[in-house]
Amino acid sequence: MNWRLNICFISSIFLFLFSMMMLFIGIYFCLMNISLFIEWEVVSLNSMNLVMTLLLDWMSLIFMGFVMFISSMVIFYSHNYMEGDPYISRFILLVLMFVFSMMLLIISPNLISILLGWDGLGLISYLLVIYYQNFKSYSAGMLTVLSNRLGDVAFLLGIAWMLNYGSWNYVFYLNYMFNDFEGVMISFLMMFAAMTKSAQIPFSSWLPAAMAAPTPVSSLVHSSTLVTAGVYLMIRFNNLLVHTSMSSYLLLIGGMTMFMSGIGANYEFDLKKIIALSTLSQLGLMMSILSMGFPDLAFFHLLMHALFKALLFMCAGVIIHNLGDCQDIRFMGSLINFFPLTSCCFMISNLALCGFPFLAGFYSKDLILEMCLMSNLNFISFIFYFFSTGLTACYTFRLIYYVMCNCYNYNSCSMISDEAWFMLKSMYMMVFMAVIGGGVFSWIMFPIPSMICLPIFYKTLALIVSALGGLFGYVVSLSYYYSGLLSLNMIFYSKFLGSMWFMPYISTRGIYIGTFWSGFYFLKSFDQGWCEYFGAQGFFNLFKNSTLFVQSYQSNFFKTYLLMFFILMILLMLF
Structure with missing residues (x-):
């Protein structure tokens, strides 16, 4: 067993054991309704106390268990995926630091310690996105880190506003904040920070760009760490959010994000970006509910x-990995004949994403949609919820058609097969959890089922919408494949809908034009123009001309002195 295998194996085993321990303790805390608030006094100097606080309840413990479990599988998976990388130890260390930052964010009831984990996630995500050192990765990493810095600024302002309450332990003040202006401001700032971290509109462009990172990192980032940090923060601040006017804005933003990413995924041909846009759609669903x-x-x-x-x-x-780093789904097809095991896992995960009955996604998505039907919801939000659910099934079946059922379009001389032992074993564990996880955790988290009384049409509406969306996605993919460049007839609409409503261009070219060109204009017109004319250069010219004028009287010219003498004599005679 070589040293690379040792690093991956030991790290994954360590994280797996800790995840099982956290899951069992979290389930016990959930059933017994236990919460622990731990204060550790780090430094006590005269009247100054530096205290580290930890909040251990069922939510934080179960979430930590899930993060560690997925991280252990991802690191185990990375042994095969990153086997050609000479710096795999650096990669594993970055992933472990990423997980540690997420742990710090999860268990912190204090805004200062949350900020440490929050900034740690932003910094290490930048290092992981630029892991493959090329221009595309650098651009994507810069877009990612600058978008997240906007949320960090809002978070710092929220910390400053929390000084009005005398402490940064927000859990003590959530029931009292919404009575005054400070609570509304903190609610807005936390919502803004969560929107940037979870890539809600208009900060959505960095999420597909972050696909420049290695695929194991994408698996970790888009499932349980970076993009879920904003949702988790809003879950903790939910009591404040609901009692202020911010919840209606967040409902609209989440619905628009769902709708936009669902449409965009149906126009995309990059495999990883389609999955990234599906993550964005599910984040919008979480934020809206x-x-x-x-x-x-x-x-x-x-x-x-x-x-x-x-x-x-x-x-x-x-x-x-097997197709030689090809990510375009148009070059794939009929892969079920070459990857039977991987294809089964791929189909199970896609069906769970669509909400197929009795898989993990069904228990949560169906319950969410039924609660929406039970709630006092307006028609626009209703359309966002159910049309986006149909779009999810639409792009999922489109993806299945292109990757699994289409004609084989890759190189004929290629050795592709299911022989990656470490990848398959980690995927088996994830399949097991994706199949049974929904039922088990729904029984644990909701031991008493909610009473949902709906007509038969509303009760089956989620399944009907998903079935129609999947059928529509298959038919559209079939017609697109056999009808040539159909989208050239509506190229502008295809470009608009397929590019996330032009948000990537606004986030890159728009910022470039809005900042650099405006800065160049202000530099020329103000710094090197009016400011120079009336400022330093103007004073220089004034002093220079005055000095030359005075020097002209000190040059010992007889005519000058004679003229001055006559002027003085005239003045004396007049006065």
Whole structure:
């Protein structure tokens, strides 16, 4: 057993054992309704105390268990995927630091310690996105880190506003904040920070760009760590969010994000970007149901989504790895004949994403949609929820058609097969959790089922919409494949809908034009123009001309002195 295998194996075993321990303790805390608030006094100097606080309840413990479990499988998976990398120890260390930052964010009831984990996630995600050192990765990493820095600024302002309450332990003040202006401001700032971290509109462009990272990193980032940090923060601040006016804005933003990413995924041909846009759609679903006052449902869907989305990225990584880093689904096809085991895992994760009955995604998505039908919901939000659910099935079956059922379009001389032992074993564990996780954790988190009384049409509406969406996706893919460049007839609409409503261009070219060109204009017109004319250069010219004028009287010219003498004599005679 070589040293690379030792690093991956020991790290994954360590994380797996800790994840099992956290899961069992979290389930016990959930059943017994136990919460622990731990304060560790780090430094006490005169009247100054530096205290580290930890909040251990069922939510934080179960979430930590899920993060560690997925991280252990991802690191185990990375042994095959990153086998040609000479710096795999650096990669594993970055992943472990990433997981540690997420742990710090999860268990912190204090805004200062949350900021440490929050900034740690942003910094290490930048290092992981630029791991493959090329221009595309650098551009994607810069877009990622700058988008997240906007949320960090809002978070710092929220910390400053919390000084009005005398402490940064927000859990003590959530029931009292919404009575005054400070609470509304803190609610807005936390929502803004969560929107940037979870890539809600208008900060969505960095999420597909972050696909420049290695696929194991994408599996970890898009399932349980970076993009879920904003949702988890809003779950903790949910009581404040619902009692202020911010919840209605978040409902609209989450619905628009769902709708936009669902449409964009149907126009995309990059395998990883399609899965990234599906993550964006599910994040919009979590944010919107969270804004309606159902934090437990949002957390439940967060956990279930982490399971099948990590599995989906792992399957995509196996396909990309065997096809020589090809990510275009138009060059794939009929892969079920070459990857039977991977294809089964891929199909299970896709069906769980669609909400296929009795898989992990069904228990959370169906419950969310039924609670929406039971709630006092407006028609626009209703359309966002159910049309986006149909779009999810649409792009999923389109992906299945192109990757699994289409004609084989890759090189004929290629050795592709299911022989990656470490990848398959980690995927088997994720399949097991994706199949049974929904039922088990729904029984644990909701031991008393909610009474949902709906007509038979509304009760089956989620399944009907998903079935129609899947059928539509298959038919559209079939017609697109056999009708040539159909989208050239509507090229502008295809470009607009397929490019996330031009958000990547606005986030890159728009910022470039808006900042660099405006800065160049202000430099020329103000710094090197009016400011120079009336400022330093103007004073220089004034002093220079005055000095030359005075020097002209000190040059010992007889005519000058004679003229001055006559002027003085005239003045004396006049006065």
